[in-house]
Amino acid sequence: MKRTEIWGPFERMRPAQIEAITHSYPIAYLPWGALEYHGVHNPTGLDSIKAYGMATDLARRVGGIVFPVVHAAANLISSYPLCDFKQHSIEFSEELIRMMCREYLQQLFNQEYKIIVLLTGHAGEPHIDILKEVAQEFNKKYSDKYVWALAEFDIVPDEVLVANHSAIGETALQLHYAPETVALDLLPQNGDITLEEHAVSGEDPRPATAEMGKEILNIFLENATKELNILIPKYITNH
Ligand SMILES: [Zn+2]
Known part of the structure; x- marks a missing residue:
């Protein structure tokens, strides 16, 4: 007999496959x-890559449907005042992010989803606050559904992970998910690593390893699962 799936990627499933999961796990x-x-x-x-990987690993544990990653953010390093990194970013306006977030959440709430886990991989400000504000709007409006908007570092102790840009935390997670995409040898071997020169905000990424990334991920999964185990009986009646 075929094992019943508890999770799946939205864009790769037919309607009956989606419904087979959302019947028991109406979580997006x-x-x-x-x-x-x-x-x-x-x-x-x-x-x-980080947000999609972590959301997928969480869905594998808890159940639900993983949507394709939204590749759209405001407040990138390309517009950061002290930096001169204008290339290789696609930056959107704060207004668009707010609108997009509202439209995503409204459509998910109009469908069968009772809990939405909005996991942001980008922590620029106010980008991250906009996502959380829109989530709050929906939580005020609907009492029978819930949006949990968070960044991975929100539920990991500071000694393990803090908000960072391409520093040790993000680099370790990237080494865990896609080691072939990281090239630490392109950073200088000696001297300080800075935001202005190396686009790194946070602790020196050079000692990062895939094992560190896996450790961060495990703590994240542990804590996120705990939180969802509180939310699920509140919002999903057949549980
Ligand atoms: Zn980043």
């Missing part, structure tokens, strides 16, 4: 990424 994972310059050592889609 919406990974929100960015196309943003991440220094010479990381790929432009780091935030998207």
